[in-house]
Amino acid sequence: MTTPPTEPTGVTKVTCVGAGVIGGGWVAHFLARGYDVTAWDPAPDAREKLRRLVDAAWPALIQLGLAEGASRDRLTIAGTLEEACAEAQFVQESAPEKLDLKRDLLARLDAATPPGVVIASSTSGYPMTDMQTEAADPSRLLVGHPFNPPYLIPLVEVVGGERTAGEAVEWASRFYEVAGKSVITMDREVPGFIANRLQEALWREALHMVANGEATVKEIDDSITEGPGLRWAFMGPCLTFALAGGEGGMGHMLDHFGPSLKSPWTRLEAPELDAALRDAMVDGCDEAAEGRTIADLVAERDQGVIDVLRATGRLPKGGAE
Amino acid sequence: MTTPPTEPTGVTKVTCVGAGVIGGGWVAHFLARGYDVTAWDPAPDAREKLRRLVDAAWPALIQLGLAEGASRDRLTIAGTLEEACAEAQFVQESAPEKLDLKRDLLARLDAATPPGVVIASSTSGYPMTDMQTEAADPSRLLVGHPFNPPYLIPLVEVVGGERTAGEAVEWASRFYEVAGKSVITMDREVPGFIANRLQEALWREALHMVANGEATVKEIDDSITEGPGLRWAFMGPCLTFALAGGEGGMGHMLDHFGPSLKSPWTRLEAPELDAALRDAMVDGCDEAAEGRTIADLVAERDQGVIDVLRATGRLPKGGAE
Numbered sequence: 306m307t308t309p310p311t312e313p314t315g316v317t318k319v320t321c322v323g324a325g326v327i328g329g330g331w332v333a334h335f336l337a338r339g340y341d342v343t344a345w346d347p348a349p350d351a352r353e354k355l356r357r358l359v360d361a362a363w364p365a366l367i368q369l370g371l372a373e374g375a376s377r378d379r380l381t382i383a384g385t386l387e388e389a390c391a392e393a394q395f396v397q398e399s400a401p402e403k404l405d406l407k408r409d410l411l412a413r414l415d416a417a418t419p420p421g422v423v424i425a426s427s428t429s430g431y432p433m434t435d436m437q438t439e440a441a442d443p444s445r446l447l448v449g450h451p452f453n454p455p456y457l458i459p460l461v462e463v464v465g466g467e468r469t470a471g472e473a474v475e476w477a478s479r480f481y482e483v484a485g486k487s488v489i490t491m492d493r494e495v496p497g498f499i500a501n502r503l504q505e506a507l508w509r510e511a512l513h514m515v516a517n518g519e520a521t522v523k524e525i526d527d528s529i530t531e532g533p534g535l536r537w538a539f540m541g542p543c544l545t546f547a548l549a550g551g552e553g554g555m556g557h558m559l560d561h562f563g564p565s566l567k568s569p570w571t572r573l574e575a576p577e578l579d580a581a582l583r584d585a586m587v588d589g590c591d592e593a594a595e596g597r598t599i600a601d602l603v604a605e606r607d608q609g610v611i612d613v614l615r616a617t618g619r620l621p622k623g624g625a626e
Numbered sequence: 627m628t629t630p631p632t633e634p635t636g637v638t639k640v641t642c643v644g645a646g647v648i649g650g651g652w653v654a655h656f657l658a659r660g661y662d663v664t665a666w667d668p669a670p671d672a673r674e675k676l677r678r679l680v681d682a683a684w685p686a687l688i689q690l691g692l693a694e695g696a697s698r699d700r701l702t703i704a705g706t707l708e709e710a711c712a713e714a715q716f717v718q719e720s721a722p723e724k725l726d727l728k729r730d731l732l733a734r735l736d737a738a739t740p741p742g743v744v745i746a747s748s749t750s751g752y753p754m755t756d757m758q759t760e761a762a763d764p765s766r767l768l769v770g771h772p773f774n775p776p777y778l779i780p781l782v783e784v785v786g787g788e789r790t791a792g793e794a795v796e797w798a799s800r801f802y803e804v805a806g807k808s809v810i811t812m813d814r815e816v817p818g819f820i821a822n823r824l825q826e827a828l829w830r831e832a833l834h835m836v837a838n839g840e841a842t843v844k845e846i847d848d849s850i851t852e853g854p855g856l857r858w859a860f861m862g863p864c865l866t867f868a869l870a871g872g873e874g875g876m877g878h879m880l881d882h883f884g885p886s887l888k889s890p891w892t893r894l895e896a897p898e899l900d901a902a903l904r905d906a907m908v909d910g911c912d913e914a915a916e917g918r919t920i921a922d923l924v925a926e927r928d929q930g931v932i933d934v935l936r937a938t939g940r941l942p943k944g945g946a947e
Contacts, residue, residue, distance in 0.1 A: 541847020
């Protein structure tokens with residue numbers, strides 16, 4: 306590929322293609338971070354919807370703190386895709402989740418965007434290898450997968466396809482960081498990336514439970530917000546489960562609850578918990594703990610839960626006023 | 627069964643059997659809520675471990691606000707199981723997750739506890755039907771499944787076995803509420819209950835990813851805490867996904883992303899998204915929304931994410947100080 310013409314820190318003009326919930330969320334995010342944003346969407350009512358979405362998001366973004374010079378007035382809505390991309394220094398594509406559409410659109414974006422400018426797709430799960438097939442320069446096409454709403458949830462998963470240049474992946478990861486996101490850069494394509502595989506597993510089990518009449522939608526939602534969801538806001542599932550092992554951490558937890566993996570909890574078949582996987586989990590938790598002891602993590606978790614309960618106005622029933 | 631001798635609101639003496647991470651967490655919870663707690667555990671170092679656990683939890687419980695008269699001095703550690711149960715008005719069993727052990731222990735607890743007093747098991751997944759087989763009075767045995775740590779995470783899932791009296795289930799659900807918990811009462815036994823099936827599906831997928839080298843433990847944890855976990859602290863997966871459908875809510879979301887269910891995201895096979903399941907999800911979301919519009923929910927979610935980010939010291943990089 307041609308080297309991106311602008312340094313990640315030098316970008317001032319971002320183009321967002323597709324202005325639905327995700328595309329519009331990206332527009333709000335980039336505006337709040339002080340970029341000039343050009344948006345394009347073929348829907349006839351896209352302009353009004355996009356304004357409405359940005360206006361709805363803006364009070365939240367003011368609370369978070371706008372970047373210097375950030376303004377909703379710096380949004381331009383282009384009349385054509387070509388016009389939208391003509392001066393782009395970065396392009397974020399957030400079109401509907403249809404493979405053929407994405408393929409064609411990415412080829413058109415590639416044709417309309419200055420050489421070397423990185424083009425990221427918000428796809429929830431298509432591998433870029435499958436989407437970059439029609440583009441003249443596939444090397445600058447990659448996935449930058451956000452979470453809803455992109456203007457508040459920090460995570461972006463960045464991964465290239467077989468024909469993506471490593472340089473483009475590095476550039477995009479750096480650019481997203483500069484633009485205020487938390488980035489996980491993946492070195493291989495996995496369908497659904499990381500967080501979507503995890504939340505999709507949970508979601509599929511939820512759908513099974515509703516389909517079987519085992520739980521209602523409200524019970525499913527309550528079971529997360531009153532239960533594990535409180536922990537996951539600040540401590541991931543691995544470290545959280547390590548604490549279920551008491552002073553023995555992840556090793557003790559796997560030895561104790563490992564046999565439960567064979568239980569018919571969830572319709573997802575568990576992997577074999579062999580020595581290699583056990584070690585990978587234990588070592589991985591040690592690494593993720595970054596020197597914190599189990600006692601440190603327990604104290605951190607406790608404070609985190611209290612802070613989250615307080616912040617969301619939900620001290621446990623019977624708790625302090 | 628004999629009617630429980632004490633009203634849920636009249637309970638003052640709680641017995642906790644098993645004083646590991648979960649049992650000890652229950653001890654801390656009940657002490658903080660102002661109960662006299664008697665604990666028993668056969669491990670030789672149980673006494674010290676339990677004191678240490680309660681001491682570690684206490685500062686958090688002070689922050690949450692202790693009930694009137696709550697004191698760590700109201701903990702008695704009994705020398706025998708029989709002594710521990712002799713005056714119990716409620717028993718919470720939190721022994722290791724082994725079916726034979728649970729069966730025998732519950733029979734012994736039943737024999738040692740005054741007639742009619744409800745005995746709950748903290749089991750992570752065994753159906754009570756399988757655990758109540760040896761007890762003389764199985765009708766008062768039920769599951770009261772907590773989340774770690776029980777002194778901070780509000781959720782308890784309550785469900786009886788085939789031989790459990792409905793009256794015992796009602797009593798326990800009411801008692802837990804009085805004792806400051808958020809209760810989901812299930813009307814049928816499902817292995818792993820609700821929240822465990824959901825988090826277990828996610829967990830199994832995480833184990834698969836580590837086993838296959840697709841993601842590290844740290845990436846898995848970060849992908850949740852920087853992504854969906856921020857939302858799940860206050861809005862469950864169903865309502866959260868409904869907001870991915872924009873102004874069309876869950877119906878639009880399923881129509882748009884439904885085909886993705888066929889994608890090889892996660893190793894869990896998805897259910898058939900037929901009209902019945904689609905309707906159940908849409909109607910369930912309407913019910914869970916309790917009159918709130920999509921715009922209301924978006925505003926609530928945005929404020930929630932901001933509050934959680936603030937509370938946990940993590941405004942997005944580049945955000946306001």
